[in-house]
Amino acid sequence: MAYMHIGQDFVPPDVAGKVTGRIKYAEDYTREGMVYARLLTSPIPHARVLEVDDSEALAMDGVFGILRAGDVYPDGEPQSTGLKILTDNPTLVGEPILALAAVDEKTAESAIAALNVTFERLPFVLDPLDSLQEGGPNAYLGGNTFGQQGFTEAKWTTDQVASFRAGNTPAEDLATTGPIPTFVIGDLEAGFAAAEGGYVYEGSFTTAGYPHHSMEPRSAMAYWEDGKLYLHGTSQSLTALANDMAGIIGVAKEDLVFINAATGGGFGQRARANSIPSMAIPAKLSQKLNRPVMMRITREEEFTIGGARQGFQGWIKVGFRPDGIMSACDLFVVSDNGGKGGGADAFSAADCISILYQTEAVRFRGASVGTNTAHRGAQRGPGQNQIAPIIAPIMDAAADALGMSRLDIRVVNSAQTGDVGGPQGTPLTSAYMPEALRQAADDFDWEGRQSRRRQRNGSKVTGLGIGQGYHNAGRSGQDGIVMMGADGRLKIHSGVGNLGTYSYAATSRAAAEALKMPWESCDIVTSRTDNHLPITSPQDGSNSIFTNTRTCYGAAMDMVAKMKEIAAADLGGEPADYDISEERVHQIADSGVGMTYAEVAQRAMELGGRYTGEAELPEDLHEWTQIAASRLAGSAFMGIYHDPAHSNNPPGFTVTCTEIELDLETGKFEILDMVSIGECGTVVHPQGLKNQLVGGAVWGIGLSALEQHLYDPQNGLPASTGYWQSKVPTYLDTPVRIDTGWVDLPDPENPVGARGIGEPSQGSVSAALTAAISDALDGHIFGAAPITTDMIINHISGTREDAVALAQNNYRGV
Amino acid sequence: MNPQLTRRRFIKGVIASGAVAGTTSLWYAANGQSRPAGAVERMIRLNVNGQDRTVDVAPQETLASTLRYKLGLTGTKLGCNRGECGACTVLVDDVPTYACSVLTHSMKDGRIETVEGLEAPDGTLHPVQQGFVEALSPQCGYCTPGQVMAAVGLLRANPNPTREQAREGLAGNICRCGSYDSYLDGVMRAAEIG
Structure with a gap:
């Protein structure tokens, strides 16, 4: 199939900013009156924080305040695994315990050094097999696994662990455990019987669980203004992460402005809000202190809270x-x-x-x-x-x-x-x-x-x-929005994150393709959520190209259908009598009878209602998209689409x-x-x-x-x-x-x-x-x-x- | 062993054992955001991107901190702040230099160039920047300013490198996205553009 844009190279709009240094990452922003947060992180792998004496630290010149786990979890920390914003029960070295804000980072670091923190040291374990062994230490207070039944303790006999370490065939009754299901496909016994006379391999293996090490540490800056939270952060996703980050921070979705023009790498660990809850720290501190708060993260901190692959x-x-x-x-x-x-x-x-x-x-x-x-x-x-x-x-x-x-x-x-x-x-x-x-x-x-x-x-x-x-x-089941004003330019609203794949731009081209528009007549609207962006799936699992070409194409085709309706109403005939080409909607039988995109967009704004998002929005739009659409409603000609789930x-x-x-x-x-x-x-x-x-x-x-x-x-x-x-x-x-x-x-x-x-x-x-x-x-x-x-x-x-x-x-x- | 320990006691133990879990204190010292007791800050003149800039620099302040936090040149990135990744690479007298690993006071006589100084006044991109755009060299872009400056330094020393020489020349710059092949395409294209 011949395409205008699909399969063609183009210059994504953010490339120039990357080669000139102009594009901004979270740490590049500053704000009048900004103060600096530093973290006290756990120096030991498993502990309970018994007491924090912060009197000396808070009395120091230039110190503005402190944020504890009790501040962010007033009803108690979640009783589950998963990264927490702050914790008094660290289960790894480097886990954030508290944050302290001061006039500059050196003062904050000095104040943290003046804290008197008492830990109860708890047993720790580095190798899952050591934990599985009967009598072995557990990584968590409630056990060594966490699943639908909550925390549980899974143990094997010493002989079972030794046998597994030796690479022997796991016994049929060897206990399985953890949050993931076991499964069987087909007839295993028959499968191995069929291999008789063929080839059978049996052996043990290990794979390392190494860190993501994204180049940009997960620094973040936040401030509150007129009841809204402005959060400069880092993320693979844009709207998907913001949608869930609002819940972690405890701010209404419509009051969160997440700003994220570029992200210095993700590789899976910045796709979802629960893998980067540390961004809530400056947000919460800023709320408490009523000042903008910058939290810079070091390479070492990025290692400890930045995640790793499972080994x-x-x-x-x-x-x-x-x-x-x-x-x-x-x-x-x-x-x-x-x-x-x-x-x-x-x-x-x-x-x-x-x-x-x-x-x-x-x-x-x-x-x-x-x-x-x-x-x-x-x-x-x-x-x-x-x-x-x-x-x-x-x-x-x-x-x-x-x-x-x-x-x-x-x-x-x-x-x-x-x-x-x-x-x-x-x-x-x-x-x-x-x-x-x-x-x-x-x-x-x-x-x-x-x-x-x-x-x-x-x-x-x-x-x-x-x-x-x-x-x-x-994936599927996401939403798309395109807008067109009286200038006839297509604005493709993208909630896809910008972590370097350029899929936010590449998927937008499906909308241009559907409307047969030259790329020069299109703008991608993205980078911050107050640009009113539709929900997308978290940008992980290699899904973006499939998922978001569906939504962008769907939203553009909604606009095409509306263009044909408007043209038919104004120029006669039925919508099916019309086609689009060269930025015009025109009759198929007589291409001279038609309207330019600019004209049809102007007409759409005069008509309002479903043409500008003020009525008859698709059913099943995500709440986030509904907010975006409500703010865009009436401002321009709108194409909007909810992508049905595919299986x-x-x-x-x-x-x-x-x-x-x-x-x-x-x-x-x-x-x-x-x-x-x-x-x-x-x-x-x-x-x-x-x-x-x-x-x-x-x-x-x-x-x-x-x-x-x-x-x-x-x-x-x-x-x-x-x-x-x-x-x-x-x-x-x-x-x-x-x-x-x-x-x-x-x-x-x-x-x-x-x-x-x-x-x-x-x-x-x-x-x-x-x-x-x-x-x-x-x-x-x-x-x-x-x-x-x-x-x-x-x-x-x-x-x-x-x-x-x-x-x-x-x-x-x- | 007493199961309870204070953080101070733990840190003393770590120091006594010679183990160091991190370098955060060095980071904050390097940022130079407050005047250490007894130290004297000095106004010094730096030549940055062809302009003399007068700036208040703490004795222990790194060039990366000065550029980013005193002069607002945030194109210079900090990826590791300990001389491993190259994201902070700038040119000092045409030589690619890790800005996180040199003290600003040692730069007083140097000619410093950052990624912000490469574009022509009319907005024309430097050949390396243009080559990187044409080859779509960057992915996430965080390491890109450092890659750009390392490539500019290479091409000044060797305007027509082989691909192998370009690889050697940029070897001090990590790209976690793994875009090395595309950066080398960009360098070779820049050499063609001249």
């Missing part, structure tokens, strides 16, 4: 029939829920296996257990991306054992349109994984490079890897091929070549898609080879609070060039054919890189992510891979 300690058994079909997968994962509860990563990992490999039978069991480590939550492909590097070398081992090519075993196990997946057997909206695999193989010359596999060059050996990634990539699963798929050269003397490797292909429906914004593919590649390299999350086992202190210690990838860790491409076949359940991509782009690279490392080492399966230099050297030298204390992550080598 896995797992066991997996995979069966392949003689023809290579993955007939069964049995997965048991003990996942690290950290100090504030976590997500459902392990469930998503099993779900991913079912969808990505179309496995005939899948069983998922697990235990989700708290530890007194960083807050855990969604991080780019939560679950799907942890399991990707674990599965990939197993696929290769199966291929080698069955005499198949590594490409072919993936093709025979890949998802196609018409397939279903997951515990509910949810249909995919469309799927073209075989096409993606073949395109990646062709672009990389996968077959041509096979002769280089395991070729030696001095101490270096070549490894090839191919990997796949998946994430659910689209199928729009998948985002990626495939990556890579070649590495691994030095057997140093354990280091260099990535010589990498190709990543996206399978995400119609491509909306090629440069934006390329950025997601290369960005995901860098994250995949970090997951497979570098990033770590270390704690001092004696005191529970975090040891990787900075970039250097946590080893986020740099230019020199990544290839000189990453080649990208896309399948570009439309999805039928999106008006422009698009699906999302941001998260699987990491998984396929992590899978391919892990497979390449394994390939270079004669097919050795580490069962770990990351595979660090230490592990490679230890393997080559015949030493235990986890022999170096603190060298890998918080489970291995401690």
Whole structure:
């Protein structure tokens, strides 16, 4: 299908501000009379605050006041896991206990040093298996897990824990626990029976739960004016986060102005208000002190309250029939829920296996257990991306054992349109994984490079890897608003956050497409909620392109329908007799009879009522959108839309091929070549898609080879609070060039054919890189992510891979 | 062990053991927002973006703090404030420099350039900025001013770098979004624009 805008590159309106430094992040704002907040954070991993003597601190010159947990939770702290604004029961080092405001930060810090705080030290735990063991410490006061039944205590026998640590097959009656359900798809026993004569792999694995480390610390500034709260914050989402942040702060939705023109990274941890409640601190302090309050967050603080991926300690058994079909997968994962509860990563990992490999039978069991480590939550492909590097070398081992090519075993196990997946057997909206695999193989010359596999060059050996990634990539049920004034310009109101994907702009182009308008005649209205923006889904889960092209397109089509009504009423005939082109609505039979967009917008404003949002708004509009629409009503010609829910699963798929050269003397490797292909429906914004593919590649390299999350086992202190210690990838860790491409076949359940991509782009690279490392080492399966230099050297030298204390992550080598 | 401990006692213990959980006190000292007892603040002259600026600078104040909080040049970002990420990169006598890791008082004789100083008076973007726009190099944009300044410094020293040289030249700047490939595209495009 020929589009005006879809599939074309453009310059998003915020790029100039980014390269000139003009665009403002939360900390760049200032306000007359602004004071500065500093946090007292917990110095120990698990404690109860017994007493705070603040008399000396509050008497100091330049100190304005203090905010305690009792101020923000007058009825007591929520009895649940999850980040709190402030707490007197910290469950991780660095958790905010109180905030103090002063004339400047140095004074605030000096006043905090003058506080006399008495803690009751509580037992702490860093490894979920230590907590699972009978008699082991619990991360929370109420137990070590939290679910629908509230806090509970889950324990295994000492023998069960020892057996799990040893990688033995988990017993059928091994207790599962935590907030996520177990599931079985198909007949597991029959699946493994079918693998007799084929290939069966069984082994344990670990994946690190490393931090997000967004570049912009989560600083925030707030002030109150005329009863309204103005909050300068940081967020992946805009209206979705503001909607829930109002509830956390305790301000009416219509009285919150959330200002967020740009966000310095999110990666899952800034999508929802409950993952960033710290923004409520300056809001509450400002309310208490009646002054603007700036709260700057340091890198170390960002580490502790900025979140981390859930780490896995797992066991997996995979069966392949003689023809290579993955007939069964049995997965048991003990996942690290950290100090504030976590997500459902392990469930998503099993779900991913079912969808990505179309496995005939899948069983998922697990235990989700708290530890007194960083807050855990969604991080780019939560679950799907942890399991990707674990599965990939197993696929290769199966291929080698069955005499198949590594490409072919993936093709025979890949998802196609018409397939279903997951515990509910949810249909995919469309799927073209075989096409993606073949395109990646062709672009990389996968077959041509096979002769280089395991070729030696001095101490270096070549490894090839191919990997796949998946994430659910689209939602529905959200709202869209477009407006047009008498100048005929289209104003697309977007509640999508700006975290660097440019999807706020790319999805807006679906509205321009529907109205056949040149982009130069369109403006995107966003950045702050008093611009009256519709609700969107939180901008996580790679959903934005699918979700918000539906809403923008729908709102624009509502405007088109209204244009035809107005034209028919004024010029004669029926609405069906009219079409649009070149910014005019005109009769199909005689294009000379019509009105310009400017004229029809003027006429709409004269008519009012449903044409300007003053009557007959769509049913089921979200409350947030209703507020926005009520404030826009009567000001201009309005197109407004509520997107009905759809039920199928729009998948985002990626495939990556890579070649590495691994030095057997140093354990280091260099990535010589990498190709990543996206399978995400119609491509909306090629440069934006390329950025997601290369960005995901860098994250995949970090997951497979570098990033770590270390704690001092004696005191529970975090040891990787900075970039250097946590080893986020740099230019020199990544290839000189990453080649990208896309399948570009439309999805039928999106008006422009698009699906999302941001998260699987990491998984396929992590899978391919892990497979390449394994390939270079004669097919050795580490069962770990990351595979660090230490592990490679230890393997080559015949030493235990986890022999170096603190060298890998918080489970291995401690 | 006494299960109750005060924060002061804990901090003393940490210091005695040599472990340091964070560097917040250094951060606030570096911000220089109040006059430390006994210290003498001085008005000094800085050359920033071709203009002489007179500014009141505390002895322990970093250049990043001065630029952001005294001169309002918020294009210079603080990502780590300890010389790891490069978001605060500025040019000092054409050399890319972490502004979080140098004291402003040591810059008195230097020629400081920030991202705000690159545009021509008529608004024409610097070739590096233009190259970054054309390649859509930034993602979240927080590291972008530092990447821009590192690239400008590189191209002044080597106007026609290879892609490998550009990679080496920008290696001190982290992009958590992972947009390295697109930044290198932007640098190579900037070299073409000249």
